[in-house]
Amino acid sequence: MSEFDSMIRARFHEWRGLWEEALRIPSLVTDAAAMQQMREWLTALMVSHGFTVRELDNPGQPVLLAEDGPEGGQVPTVLIYGHYDVQPAEMADGWDSAPFEPSEREGRLFGRGTGDNKGQHLAHIFGIMALKERCGGVLPLRVKILLEGEEESGSPHLADVIQRYRSDIAADYAITSDGPMGLSDHPVIRLGVRGILSFALRARGARFDNHSGHKGNVVPNPAWRLVEVLTALKTDDGRVNLPGFYDDVVPLGVRDREFISRLPFDPQRLAVTLGVTEDRLAGWDAMEYYRRLMMPSFSITGMHSGYVGSGQKSIIPAEAEVRCEFRLAADQKPERIAAALSAFMAKEFPDVECVIHPGWMAPSRTDPGHPAIERLRRAVERAYGLAPYIEPAMGGSLPDYVFTDLLGVPSFIIPLANQDEANHGPNENMRIDLFERGIAASAEILKALAETED
Template identity: 45%
Template sequence: MNYKEIIDQNREAYLEELFEVLSQKSISAQDDGIRECAELVADKLKDAGMKHVELMETETHPVVYGEYHVSDDVPTILIYGHYDVQPPDPIEAWDSPPFEPTVRDGRIYARGAGDNKGQMMAQVLAIRTYLEAKGTLPVNVKFLIEGEEEIGSANLVDFVDAHREKLKADLVYASDGPMLPDNHPYVLLGVRGILYVELEVEEAAFDNHSGNKGNIVPNPAWKLIDLLQTMRDADGNVLIDGFYDDVLPPTDEEMALLEKLPFDLEEVKRNVGHDGISMSKADYYRKLCFEPTFNIAGFTSGYGGEGSKTIIPKDAKVKIDIRLVMNQDPDRIFELLKTHVKKHTPDVTVKQFGKMWPSRTSADMPFIEPIRQAVEKSFGKEAFIQPSLGGSLPDAIWTKVLGVPSVLVPYANVDEANHSPNENIMVENFYNGIETTCHVLDVIKNSDM
């Protein structure tokens, strides 16, 4: 029997297994049901046929680790997922209880249905399906299912770093997040990084009267604005020395991938809530995937209420989030920015509020197009390859810390309502996800890793 036939035979049983996991609370932010869920997921991995399964402790919530070693001569795939979920609040907004999974109109409703239990269990049940079909796996498979993704994966870098030998693989494969609009599946090869900083200038000890002290005491908002203008020109180019030094331009192959992506300008306008947007598909994706940003996320100084208040503000602060592309290093960019500030306006303080490295897996890896075909076939809908997300995810844990290519293939429908009431996954997406994972194992076997 092929994978699809086996899945069809097991529809009820597979759904029951998923429902068991969905019924088990695992709210990482509230440490509610975490260990129970980790143990349950470990059992599911064993039941699926994984040979070695264990809970591995971290500073907080355990990682569920599973391994099926076939041979040293075949490639190894490391499958990543998470078993923790967001709190279900506001509970009263749910049409059925968040931890009592319910099928309505072809969708499974439950907290974690889409993010990430439904997708993670599709990965797990693919092992059972594959073993039923072929008796053994085609490649070495490792599972790393963590329990604190929803609270920022705080321990994941250290965990991966501490177990790099054990986690060694040729590819990291993850399924999380929603598909593209119209539920087109896609293969994601990377993310932009981020560096989030706050610049603050404190002038006087208090707000001063803008008349009686006007021209006497310096204005911190003007000081910040003058500084900001040295950092970026009116066309949006960043003027910090060395900012673009490490930027890797897209390859011809990556640009060609962009051209294949779906694009509807009217939909973009609705998406961003702005009628004035006008750009070509190539520009849109190039700006989103391959160009850094230098965004003001907040500027605050003085009086922001209704009407007037005549003050010289005592301080001003600006929050800047900088999305980084390959090979920009947030640590280096932070140093360049500090150097720039020190040179131009030394009394401005610079704080860092977070960073992530950009990550990108080369589009000419041999397994990418076969994976795209596998997901397209399993979902019966045109599938795309996106070289990078505009946003940031800790994908560099795999590509930089572990040093392994990484691809992400979302199995959840675009309206999965993750983090919201009535979170759901389409029943067929769950089954199609199982089938996709089976095909991916074959792809890895056949690719020259």
């Protein structure tokens, strides 16, 4: 039971109303007026509760930086990251209610941005208000809330903003609440993310498609050429076959293994969730499953060549293209991997074009032995009545490296939304009870981080 519960209950009607107000603003990056309205709404909300708020300028959408609490470095500073932009949404995508008119059904609030990310950063704003009220109107720590407007576009300017406003953004800890909680909506604290590097490989044969009978064995086949490239890029045991690819990977340590051993692993249920047969997971235990999600991966995400329509078209295609991505583990450097890939392709397959997508993202890692973890674990447990899972790294990618690498602070990802929040899809929703728990969690987390400095 959280000590903030009665306070939250007393305010909850008002806070839920504000959540709904925020959801009515269609803050799509393509809608400049709505984006500005969203910033003004958030600014007014936070200013009226004692925050100072400024807009950090950049070539894209302005980033909001709100601050409250004692200045002067006597108390710890916590930076909370969220985003005010949302994914596009239209009724035609399959929504059961208008995406920008919040609607309650079966204990959930439906609407674009409910969980991704308005419900999550508002829970923090309200959590801060609850903590402030409990502490007689003065926060026991300094909080900074950083809300960006381009997360759904891949955060192209976030790293630049962090570097340019480094001293304004400086903190002792960073907290991100985005994405879903653990299995069965179990609370989770994530200590890192995988990075991502995407690329396309393009092979060309003749100047045009040729008859595969009349020209077979004569004109080159670019699809076969790509098969050769892909085969060369991967070893038989599934590792990436690039010089130096694994050099910077931090192997799982004792602490990581300890945390992983407490994570849920139910192969039967997992097979259903993943849409695979159970034999895919045969012989795996939790360690193997999570190791796979935390170590680098190499995926083919798309392939295109020749004719795949109905009937048969006997051609040797003129072109073939494959899209791939590496998910990177800490401390791999995307720049280094990109250079190694380009060098390998130039040397071994100079005839194949390799186009590396510029929007790469570095992985992140917070020391699994960091003393704040235990305090965070207890704080989250107080809010939910459940000890949170601690994941050394998650499989997906977030721009978390801007905190761990650019700001140099420990960063904790503590999502507040349900597993089935359907973010990015139709009928995005957030459980209303989890919105309330999120407020309690935020207040508890901040209180715990204020208590002792590590």
